[in-house]
Amino acid sequence: MKTLVWLIGACLLFSLPAQAASPFRPAEVSDAELSELRGRYVMPGRIVHFGVTMSSVWANSAGQTVGAGVTFQLDSKAQPSLYVTDLSGQSDPEVTPPPPGIGQVVGGAGLRDVQGISQSVRSAGDFNDGLNNLEIVISREGGQLEPxxxxxxxxxSGTFTNEAGRVLVAQQGGGLRILVDAGSQGAALQQIGAGNVIQQANFSGDLNTVRNMATLNVGLRDLPLGFDFANCTLEQLRALRPMGF
Structure with missing residues (x-):
C-alpha cells in the first residue's frame, strides 16, 4: 500500500509544471475539468458488452401479481437491443380481491429529481414489504444477456393489465421506465437513464409486496497476454531516477 501511495505521489509531482512555486500546494479542480474525467477509468476498446436488466413486480394480499421486466444491451459495435417481458400472474376468477386501500402517501415529488441513485419505500398501510435492489456486475469477456x-x-411502449393492476413500460425523459399502478393498493416506479436511477414503492393498502430489481452488466475484454498496467506505469517512472526518486 505504501508503494502504491508513493507511486501516485511521484506521478503527480512529475506532471506539475516547472514554474509551480510549491508542488504540493492544493488547487481546486473545476467542474468542467472533472466532467472530462468521467468514464476514463477503462481503456478504450476494453468494454465489449454493456447491458441492463430491470424488473418490477407487485403482489397483493390475494396473491395476484402484476409486473414487467426489460432487458437492454449494447454490444461492442454499439448495436442496441431491447426486450420487454410480461411478469404478471394469470387471472383466477375464484380469488377474492383484496379490500380497497384507504391509506394515502403524500409528498415525495422531489425524489424523482435526484441526480444519482434514489431508492424509497413509503407505506400508508400495514404489513407491506418493499425491496429496491441495484447490482453492478463486471465480468471478463461477458457475453450477451439472454432475454x-x-x-x-x-x-x-408496452402495457400489461390484470386484476392486480396495470404496468407501463415506456421511455421517460431520456430514460427507461417501469411504472406499476396497483389501484387503491399503491404504485411502484423504476427508472434508469438521464443521469439517475430511481426505485420507488408506495403502499396505500395492506399486505402488499413489491420487488424492484435492477442489474448493470459490464463485460470487459481480457488484457493481451503479458500486458501489465503496473509494469507499464513503472516504465513511465524511469525518467524520475535522474531527479533522485
Missing amino acids: DNGAVPWTG
Whole structure:
C-alpha cells in the first residue's frame, strides 16, 4: 500500500509544471475539468458488452401479481437491443380481491429529481414489504444477456393489465421506465437513464409486496497476454531516477 501511495505521489509531482512555486500546494479542480474525467477509468476498446436488466413486480394480499421486466444491451459495435417481458400472474376468477386501500402517501415529488441513485419505500398501510435492489456486475469477456422466456422486442411502449393492476413500460425523459399502478393498493416506479436511477414503492393498502430489481452488466475484454498496467506505469517512472526518486 505504501508503494502504491508513493507511486501516485511521484506521478503527480512529475506532471506539475516547472514554474509551480510549491508542488504540493492544493488547487481546486473545476467542474468542467472533472466532467472530462468521467468514464476514463477503462481503456478504450476494453468494454465489449454493456447491458441492463430491470424488473418490477407487485403482489397483493390475494396473491395476484402484476409486473414487467426489460432487458437492454449494447454490444461492442454499439448495436442496441431491447426486450420487454410480461411478469404478471394469470387471472383466477375464484380469488377474492383484496379490500380497497384507504391509506394515502403524500409528498415525495422531489425524489424523482435526484441526480444519482434514489431508492424509497413509503407505506400508508400495514404489513407491506418493499425491496429496491441495484447490482453492478463486471465480468471478463461477458457475453450477451439472454432475454426472459416470453420476452418480445421493444416497440416503443408496452402495457400489461390484470386484476392486480396495470404496468407501463415506456421511455421517460431520456430514460427507461417501469411504472406499476396497483389501484387503491399503491404504485411502484423504476427508472434508469438521464443521469439517475430511481426505485420507488408506495403502499396505500395492506399486505402488499413489491420487488424492484435492477442489474448493470459490464463485460470487459481480457488484457493481451503479458500486458501489465503496473509494469507499464513503472516504465513511465524511469525518467524520475535522474531527479533522485
